[in-house]
Amino acid sequence: MSMDIHATHDLNDAHDAHHDHEHHHEESFVQKYIFSMDHKTISRQFLITAVIMAVVGMMMSVMFRLQLAWPHEGFALTNFILGDKWAPKGVLDPNMYMALVTLHGTIMVFMVLTGGLSGTFSNLLIPYQIGARDMASGFLNMLSYWFFFASSLVMLLSCFIESGPASGGWTVYPPLSAVKEFMPGSGLGMTMWLVSMSLFIVSSLLGGLNYIITVLNFRTKGMSMTRLPLTIWAFFITAILGVLSFPVLFSAALLLIFDRSFGTSFYLSDIIVNGAPLEQTGGSPILFQHLFWFLGHPEVYIILLPALGLASEIISVNSRKPIFGYRAMIGSMLAIGFLSFIVWGHHMFITGMNPFLGSVFVFTTLLIAIPSAVKAFNYITTLWKGNIQFNPAMLFAIGLVSTFITGGVTGIILADSALDIPIHDTYFVVAHFHIVMGLSAILGMIGGVYHWFPKLFLRKMNKTMGHIHFWLTFVSAYGVFFPMHFLGLAGVPRRYYTNSEIPMFDNLVDINVLITCFAILGALAQCIFLFNFFYSMFRGEKAEQNPYHSNTLEWTTPMKHTHGNWPGALPVVHRWPYDYSKPGETDDYIPQTVPLRPGEVDGGGHH
Amino acid sequence: MVKLLVYLAIVLLIVAVSQLARVFELASELKGGHKNKVTERDNRNMGRLFLVYLVAFFAFIIWQLCHYGPLLLPEAASESGKKLDWLFNFNMVIIFVVFVITHIMLFFFAFKYYGRDNNRATFFPHNNKLELIWTSVPAAVLAVIIFLGLKLWSEITTPADDKNSDVIEIYTKQFDFTVRYAGNDNVLGKANYKLVVGANVLGLDSADVAGHDDKIVKGELHLPVYGEKDTREVSFKIRSQDVIHSVYFPYHRAQMNSVPGMTTLIHFKPTITTAEMRKKLKNDKFDYYIVCNKICGTSHYAMKLLVIAETPEEYKAWLAKQPEFMPAASAAAPSGMKTDEAPKEQKGL
Numbered sequence: 044m045s046m047d048i049h050a051t052h053d054l055n056d057a058h059d060a061h062h063d064h065e066h067h068h069e070e071s072f073v074q075k076y077i078f079s080m081d082h083k084t085i086s087r088q089f090l091i092t093a094v095i096m097a098v099v100g101m102m103m104s105v106m107f108r109l110q111l112a113w114p115h116e117g118f119a120l121t122n123f124i125l126g127d128k129w130a131p132k133g134v135l136d137p138n139m140y141m142a143l144v145t146l147h148g149t150i151m152v153f154m155v156l157t158g159g160l161s162g163t164f165s166n167l168l169i170p171y172q173i174g175a176r177d178m179a180s181g182f183l184n185m186l187s188y189w190f191f192f193a194s195s196l197v198m199l200l201s202c203f204i205e206s207g208p209a210s211g212g213w214t215v216y217p218p219l220s221a222v223k224e225f226m227p228g229s230g231l232g233m234t235m236w237l238v239s240m241s242l243f244i245v246s247s248l249l250g251g252l253n254y255i256i257t258v259l260n261f262r263t264k265g266m267s268m269t270r271l272p273l274t275i276w277a278f279f280i281t282a283i284l285g286v287l288s289f290p291v292l293f294s295a296a297l298l299l300i301f302d303r304s305f306g307t308s309f310y311l312s313d314i315i316v317n318g319a320p321l322e323q324t325g326g327s328p329i330l331f332q333h334l335f336w337f338l339g340h341p342e343v344y345i346i347l348l349p350a351l352g353l354a355s356e357i358i359s360v361n362s363r364k365p366i367f368g369y370r371a372m373i374g375s376m377l378a379i380g381f382l383s384f385i386v387w388g389h390h391m392f393i394t395g396m397n398p399f400l401g402s403v404f405v406f407t408t409l410l411i412a413i414p415s416a417v418k419a420f421n422y423i424t425t426l427w428k429g430n431i432q433f434n435p436a437m438l439f440a441i442g443l444v445s446t447f448i449t450g451g452v453t454g455i456i457l458a459d460s461a462l463d464i465p466i467h468d469t470y471f472v473v474a475h476f477h478i479v480m481g482l483s484a485i486l487g488m489i490g491g492v493y494h495w496f497p498k499l500f501l502r503k504m505n506k507t508m509g510h511i512h513f514w515l516t517f518v519s520a521y522g523v524f525f526p527m528h529f530l531g532l533a534g535v536p537r538r539y540y541t542n543s544e545i546p547m548f549d550n551l552v553d554i555n556v557l558i559t560c561f562a563i564l565g566a567l568a569q570c571i572f573l574f575n576f577f578y579s580m581f582r583g584e585k586a587e588q589n590p591y592h593s594n595t596l597e598w599t600t601p602m603k604h605t606h607g608n609w610p611g612a613l614p615v616v617h618r619w620p621y622d623y624s625k626p627g628e629t630d631d632y633i634p635q636t637v638p639l640r641p642g643e644v645d646g647g648g649h650h
Numbered sequence: 651m652v653k654l655l656v657y658l659a660i661v662l663l664i665v666a667v668s669q670l671a672r673v674f675e676l677a678s679e680l681k682g683g684h685k686n687k688v689t690e691r692d693n694r695n696m697g698r699l700f701l702v703y704l705v706a707f708f709a710f711i712i713w714q715l716c717h718y719g720p721l722l723l724p725e726a727a728s729e730s731g732k733k734l735d736w737l738f739n740f741n742m743v744i745i746f747v748v749f750v751i752t753h754i755m756l757f758f759f760a761f762k763y764y765g766r767d768n769n770r771a772t773f774f775p776h777n778n779k780l781e782l783i784w785t786s787v788p789a790a791v792l793a794v795i796i797f798l799g800l801k802l803w804s805e806i807t808t809p810a811d812d813k814n815s816d817v818i819e820i821y822t823k824q825f826d827f828t829v830r831y832a833g834n835d836n837v838l839g840k841a842n843y844k845l846v847v848g849a850n851v852l853g854l855d856s857a858d859v860a861g862h863d864d865k866i867v868k869g870e871l872h873l874p875v876y877g878e879k880d881t882r883e884v885s886f887k888i889r890s891q892d893v894i895h896s897v898y899f900p901y902h903r904a905q906m907n908s909v910p911g912m913t914t915l916i917h918f919k920p921t922i923t924t925a926e927m928r929k930k931l932k933n934d935k936f937d938y939y940i941v942c943n944k945i946c947g948t949s950h951y952a953m954k955l956l957v958i959a960e961t962p963e964e965y966k967a968w969l970a971k972q973p974e975f976m977p978a979a980s981a982a983a984p985s986g987m988k989t990d991e992a993p994k995e996q997k998g999l
Contacts, residue, residue: 054795066999097877111905114897123653123656134889137948137949137951138948139951141945141948158787161756162652201688202837212945216893216894216944216945218892218893218894218910219893219894219945219946219947220830222892222893225947226947226948227948233812236969249910267904289985311910311911312911312912313843313891313910313911314843314891314892314910314911315823315843315892316848316892320844320846324911327911327912328894328909328910329909329912336668349914355908358737362763362771363770363771364746364771364772364773364774365773365774367774367775367776367777368775368776368777369775369776369921370776371776371781390968393905393907394894394909394914395906395909395912395914395915396905397905398803398804398807400819401803401807402800402803402804403897405796405799405800405803406796406800406948409792409795409799410792412788412792413785413788413789415787416654416784416785417781418786419752420752420780420784421781422756423752424757424774424780425757426756426759426760427759427760427763427774428763428764428771428772428774429761429763429765429771429772430763430765430766430769430770430771431693431697431763431764431765432688432693433688433692433693433696433697433763433764433765434688440700441700441756441757442846443758445756445757446748447739448748448752448753448756449749449753452745452746452748452749453745455741455745455792455795456738456741456742456745459741459799459803460794460799460800460803461734461737461797461799461803462734462738462798462799464734464806464903464904464905465731465734465738465900465903465904465905467896467905467943468896468898468943468944469943494852496866503686504686505671505686506685506686506687506688510692510696514699516693517703521707521710522710524750525710525711525714526718529718529721529722530724533718533722533723534721534723534898534901534941535723536896536898536941536942536943538945538950538951539950539951540950540951541951542951544951544954545939545941545952545954546937546939547900547937547939549939550789551721552719552767553930560745564806567956569696574664574667574668574671578671582668582671582672582675583675583686584675584684587684590684590687610981614764621775623771623773624770624771624772624773626773626774631770635915636894646775647773647775647776
């Protein structure tokens, strides 16, 4: 395992070393920890912001779950958090219920699983795993975080205004979101939502462009595209999806801002407000849905792909086996990424869209099942005849494969336009997307935190707490979302403040109680994680150089945070990252920096 | 004051747990080694837990099927709904089989191949034959699913023959549904949102004679259930006056959004009357409903419409009792409703 450190001598390297000398000792606290341009610090900033936002999003869900299980009953917790205005005597106000559902969705989808997941791991792993000193542009990278921070802050602040935050659902369909008379949250709260999202889109674009450029241009010598770890492929494809789709969301938001504030009518037509016809007419609310879902569907994969990438690496390392079908995995991700742009209409089968157009979307959507199936089978085959090390990260990665399958198969029903009719917008959909996207992504993200904690904070998280955390989380995850399929099949629409107003749902109270109990268990389980996370950050066991015996480059850097990542020259790569348990070798891993033996074939090929 | 105490208690709890954890850390540090490295014992325990989870998970699902299965929607009360249910179950069986097989493999492998200290994994980077199998088999199954799905979809969405249907309008606003029956001519009169004033809740244009015999009813929707051999359907024209709602017939497996600015369409043939369904379910209080299924504002959760499915005779008798929009007598001298400017044509009606 000799590291060939003398082979590289490119300009970029020399420039960076020089740069280092000049500035290294002058860094103030503000430069180092707040307005930092270092990818590792920015990664930690994203992670900690995302953890805080995740706690906020989770507490919101606990409050509305309490309301759903025991409607109209008072809870001290709800009153404690929301106060007398929004929860008199602890009974959740219907407007606040709508707001909580809306913000829970927005925060989880955008702040936690887009900004938090990509922001943390793309920043941490792209330079580390491709052998670069930092991101292409440290400055843009810093801006990306601070726009994300501003966006999160505006979203949180919108909770404290008089009329309450946005409450038209995370999809903010106009006209509900466009006309402030239609619900309290469509006033200032909605304006702040749009401002927050605009800031978020800026953040996402700055980050995404940086990730793409860094992966394309800053790979170290020998790191060809087919020697990239699957994590990097996932982040790379994710960034491309984001750069191509977020601007469309921005245009949707901009037109909505115009309709709301400047009297245009892109989305408004034939509307009566307070008994009088609205002057704005001639637009179409369906236009918004097209624009929204043109981002909205790629967004699902912007959330999911990084988690799948992290899982690929974690599963391979901990199975002590190469990931099965490396090239098929890349191909699947590319196929999923491409297809994700031509399936958005499956969210709109029953909007009155032309049925023939619906048929096209059925076809393209169901095609996605093929690369997804390939990925699932490849993960399972990677476990086969492995020597599985059950680090907490590995448990979460296996959990991800499970939820990816469970949530994925119900997608086959929902993608089928005819079958979608009776379950569209019911709890069946809620179950589907929470399992396939929410759970998979958050399990992958948490797994990533456990696995790369030594690179993030130079320490390890406690393994026993990690194991307990996983099992409680995994039990409560299915406990919450599996029964929701039954609610959906019983015809219960989503976003209902209570099911007690419609007699046909009277016999479903038990299911809601069960779901809420598991939700509370799940929330408590996350306290174990939070404690482990913050405690280990400061006082956890110091990590050794390569704790999991991994092949990838991040583990060749010294266990301290230095500018430029590698103290000497950049490492040179000689092989793909998945040479685990290769026959004829003494160790069960061969880092990427080890040259190929004479006659040895790279990439898992045979002699 | 109470809040302050709660915060204080939380802070103290965290401090206490931290100190406790520190004690454990120090104690295990004395023993040496990498205490957070997983051992063979950990691996064995976790592998076993996956096996336990597999069994418990399937047991939980079976329990739910037994327990919640009877609470699901009863058999479809429309003709297309029955076909839809068949295809739904067909697809459900496929995905359930896939779900069970993959989960047995996933969790069983996790159990069987847990890490042993003296073991070495098998180097198995790829296999073209296997990969071909699990690309082509899902593709073949999906081809069947797509074919059957699209066949049914085109059947359901082929526009209704309004001459052979009872034409009914459903008009939505925050937070109720209004129903308009097309009257003797079975044609809905033109309407315009600018004409919604006072009693003219749907904005009917009094200049359009076709609308004079239309019947506007709030609070309930009556559906005729024709005999098996009668091909007559019910054809719905759906409009909205404020936000997007969704007209969701859970029992009839039908749904369509109502969108301001356009008229959306669905049609189906009801097959079971309310009375028959009550008998089938042995529940005297059973009723069909339409519920709103698109977030539409604060009281979204309470937006519903009672649906009464009845025999053609009952339906006719009930409908005869409902007042016309402009009975023939007053239609001769229309007053009040007419506006000076000619309203623009309603799209799509």
